[in-house]
Amino acid sequence: MPEKPTLDGLEDRWARVWADEGTYAFDRSATREQVFSVDTPPPTVSGSLHVGHVFSYTHTDIVARFQRMRGKKVFYPMGWDDNGLPTERRVQNYYGVRCEPSLPYDPDFTPPEKPGKQQIAVSRRNFVELCETLTAEDEKAFEALWRRNGLSVDWSHGYQTIDARARAISQRAFLRNVERGQAYVSMAPTLWDVTFRTAVAQAELEDREHTGAWHRIAYHQGERSDGGSHGAQDVFIETTRPELIPACIALVAHPDDERYRALFGTTVRSPLFDVEIPVLAHPAAEMERGAGIAMCCTFGDLTDVQWWRELDLPNRTVINRDGRLLRDVPEWITSEQGRKRYEEIAGATVHTAKERIVAMLQETGELDGDVRPVTRPVKFYEKGDKPLEIVSSRQWYIRNGGREATMRDEMIARGQELQWHPEYMRHRYEDWVRGLNGDWLVSRQRFFGVPVPVWYRLDDEGEVRPDQVLTPTDDALPVDPSTDVPPGFTAEQRDVPGGFTGDPDILDTWATSSLTPQIAGMWTVDDDLFSRVFPMDLRPQAHDIIRTWLFSTVLRSHLEHDALPWAHAALSGWILDPDRKKMSKSKGNVVTPMGLLEEYGSDAVRYWAAGGRPGVDTAFDRGQMKVGRRLAMKLLNASKFILGVGVPAGEPDLSAVSTPLDRALLARLTEVVQKATAALEGYDYAVALELTEQFFWFFCDDYLELVKSRAYGEFDEAGRDSARATLAAALRVLQRLFAPVLPFVAEEVWSWWQEGSVHRAPWPDIHELATSAEVDPQVLTIASDVIGGIRRAKSEQKLSIRTEVESLSVQAAPAALEALREALSDVRAAGRVRDVELVVSPDGELVTTVGGPTA
RNA sequence: GGGCGCGUAGCUCAGCGGAAGAGCACCGGCCUUACAAGCCGUCGGUCGCAGGUUCGAAUCCUGCCGCGCCCA
Incomplete structure (x- = not known):
């Protein structure tokens, strides 16, 4: 035990010991029932580290540490997500290369020292190799952070989402899906x-407000020559996408719409291009929207796709994958005038084509009235900045x-089977x-x-x-x-x-990420391991990717294993900056986590993280880190003090606990153990910490002060031994209760007097503090209240806490006085009280009167 | 527009049917043989608003208002 305990340097020291001794190594001889397995979210290594990582990963670690102490064999691997666009971009920029799958693999390729202006095309295999080289560096930074943060990960179980094993498993699962x-x-x-x-999936879409304009356009009934002014026989539609007129395949109105009923089954001819178009009925047409009759094109929006499919219409796509119109005049435009007009827009971007079409419509008089601006939601790729085609x-x-x-x-049934934290x-x-x-x-x-x-x-x-x-x-x-x-x-x-x-x-990328339980558990690679860890116990993740990562993982497991991938999903919240905005790199409000770990100590930062309840967004709060640091410091000092008083070695002997005050203390601590354990079982680490912390400060400020003299041996031997046995038993429990949240300081203080790692010690049991005799909890409360009263009196008179009190009068109910008598010598010693008078209070209310304190 | 969550002390939050709580901050004290990076004490709130249910509502119900997230 050091002379002057300090938090500095604990992280490095204990992280090294844990690594050397394999403290967190997975015992793969364990059966599935003995295992607690975690489907750790693989961080995107190309992204920068930020404090949100520390926040949410700490939550998982607290749970993992708790389960380990409860005797579970914890399977807690770490993966790295280096598949996808962020890594692709980073590799491109870092090395000045681009991926060209048609090229053959060049085993001797080395990237230039500095990226040149022209990107060098390399094969996919070369590109993946460069990615693996680069991300290996990023992973080192992450691993260093995680180790310092105290994650109890077994670093021998890891994967990268682009490595050969992940690729094989991803392809295998896909091929099995194909087969079935x-x-x-x-x-x-x-x-x-x-x-x-690229094509975009539903999960990657977002609606954004986009400005457009309504154009009222004439379609013509009956035989007509090219273009020309409109007449009484016209049908007007309203569209925001006039450039799609050449892709028009039908006009569609609601079957109940009286205005258009007569037209159903007839055809009209399109403006400018003079293509014959059927007028059809479909319930998806909205009577109130625009003119009530819509131009169905291939494809303006998802309703068009629905009509195209359900009304069995031809495909007349005119927009290419590069966002430009077809360069050749489509075959369905047959009139000479129409073909000439199409040439005006051939190869143009959507934007340009729209301008030209509108100009032509104005020229022919087929555009009716003014264009009316409108803002409406349009589908975008979440990473893109142009509307989707x-x-x-x-x-x-x-x-x-x-x-x-x-x-x-x-799939809904699977969701119901899964246990969600929080439930909502x-x-x-x-x-x-x-x-x-x-x-x-x-x-x-x-x-x-x-x-x-x-x-x-x-x-x-x-x-x-x-x-x-x-x-x-x-x-x-x-x-x-x-x-x-x-x-x-x-x-x-x-x-x-x-x-x-x-x-x-x-x-x-989600097609691979959706298999993280299989990848981490080595499905089809090491089936023995897989059978011991799958289905997993816990998927921790952020709540914004429920629709993507969580759903797709449940789906793949459902298809492949006909089972849930895990029993529990714990959703962490986000970190908000002091302005209640989500902290993110793009906003430039990110705090680097390593700096925080160094400034406050890892335990202190973990303490702050532990206050964030599952699913709740949490404010970034240095104040909480300071509090956490104080708590860690207090645990050092309290441990040092108790061990300095002299406590029996080995398992505390509770038969020595003979004093009612001590028994009451242990009973109260038992209650804390019981409640904290229940909270942790329900993934509520914040409640567990709060209970433990509250007890701990009470223990230090009241109980320790009360028994100090007795523990020093100033009274009789039995009382001394009782106090020491109680202190030892309580300390052993408290150090373990704090271990999941404050792993470094807990390990430090544990090492001063116990064998082995606190993180492999058994979680406190509610029976381990049981004493045989009857317990009166009131002994503790009244002793604490009276000592508080004495302090208040001294504080009000601005006297030193050491000031001797000549006389103390306590009024209370008879039972309370009876209880106080049991602890009176401790109270008198702690309050430096000479004479005590106990008076039965008529109303049962506690009144403490301090008389004649002398300075 | 729909779903979900949240509005409690200056700040961060707990409490979720039986006398409004904690920590931080503020203020006032105390060198006390574990800890001054400590300790003690004080101050501080129509629990978003309006109705309703109940003997009793911060807590349950309804409707508003505000904030956030997810989805249209």
Whole structure:
């Protein structure tokens, strides 16, 4: 035990001991029942560390430490998320390269010292290797932070979401979905980001207010020549997307709409292009919106897709994947004038095409009245800044219940089976599942990521046959179809008629992230391990990715294992800056966590984090860190004091606890143990800490002061031994109660007098403080109240706390006085009281009168 | 527009049907042989607003207002 205890340096010292001694190593001989397994969220290593990481990961660590002390074999791995756009960008910029899957692998490639102005194209395998090199550096910084933060992770169990194991597992799970018909390829209208040139899934969408304008446009009834002014025979529609007139396939109105009933079944001719268009009825048309009759195009929005599908309309897409109109005049525009007009907009961007079309409509007089500006919600890719287009393309989907009611019900049932912390987060999941409107689009037209592990046959004309999918053998995984060859083919047959072609796409990052329990638990790689940890106990994560990460993980596990991936989901809140805004890098209000750990100490920062209840956003608060530091300091000093008084070695002998005050103290602590344990079992670490902390300060400020003299041996031996045994027993319990939240200081004080790590010591049991004799809790409360009264009197008279009190009069109910008598010698010693008078109070109220204190 | 959560002391929050609480801050004290990076004490609130249920409401119900998140 050091002369002058300090918090400085505890982190380094104990982190090293824990690593050397394998304190947190997973015991893989344990059976599933003995294991507590955690599906740790893999942090995005390319992102910067911020205090929110420390916050939420601490929560999980507290739970893991609690479970470990309860005797569970804790499986607590760490993964790194280096799959996806942030890493792709970082690798590109850092090395000055770009991923070009058509290139062959170059084993000798080394990136230039400094990135050049021109990006160097490299193969996908080279790109992935560079990614692994770069993220290895980022991971070191994360690991150093986590170790200093005190995460009790078993660092021998780790993964990267782009490493070979993760790629193989991701592809294997996907192929098994394909085999069972749970994943399928389809040529379908797809929401498309023209900037990123990739398809976008429902989970990545967001609605944003976008300014547009209503254009009132004439369609013409009957035979007409090209264009020209409109007449009485016109049908007016209102649209914000006049550039889609060449893609128009129908006009649609509600079946009950009297205004258009006569037109159903007839045709009209489109303005400018003079294409014959049917007028149809469909209930999705809104009578109140615009003119009540809508222009259905391929594709302006998702309603168009619905009409196209349900009304069995032709596909007349005019917008390319680059956001420009088709360069060739579409075949369905037949009139000479129409074809000439299309040439005006061929190859133009959507924006330019709109301007030109409007100009032409004004010229022909087919635009009626003024353009009316409107702001309305438009779908965007969450990372994009242009409205999404809808294009037709070949894509892979995984069934998620979005198109099948039975499966949707199954997914909802899974959500009900899962235990949510806090409970109300369940709604987010259910709302999401109920709102699904299609299957999960998993293919992305990006270059960096886990490749879609399939090839397609090419027919004799060299056309791709999406209906003839070629898959790899299982032992070949992971594969890259852009360089690897499907079974039964040779490299020479690539991209030649009668041969094959590789699927150029990659899988959505969530398609891999949704398998973190399988990746961490080594599904299909080490099935023995997997059987011991899966289904896992806990998924900790943030509440904003319930619809993505949580849902997709439940889905994959449901499809593959017909089980939940974990029993519990604990949703952490966010860190808010003092202005109640979410802390994020883009706002520039991020505090670096390492600096905090150094300034206040890790235990202090963990203390602050532990105050954030599950699911509740928490304010960044240095004040709480100071309080945490004080608490850690107090635990050092209180431990030093108790051990300095001299306590029996080894297990405390409770038979020596003979004094009523001591028994009452242990009884109260037992209650704390019972409540804190229940709270932690329910993932409520904040309540557990609060209870422990409240008791601890009472223990220090009142109980320690009361028994000090007795413990020093100023009275009789029995009283002394009773006090010392109580102090020892209480301290041993308190140090363990604090261990999950304050692992460093708890380990430090434990090491002064106990064997082994406190983090492997058994969690306090409610029976371990039980004494045989009857306990009167009032002894403790009245002793504490009276000592408080004496302090108040001294404080009011601005006297030193040491001042002797000549006489003390206590009025109280008879039972209370009886209890006080049991602790009177302690009270007198602590208050420096000479004479005491106990008076039965008529109303039972406690009155403490301090007489004649002399300075 | 829908769903969820939150409005309690200057600040951060607990309490969620039986006398308004904690910590921090503020203020006033105390060198007390574990800790002055400590300790003791004081001050401080129509519990967002309005109704209702109840013997009793911060707590339950309804409706507003404000903030946040998720989704349209």
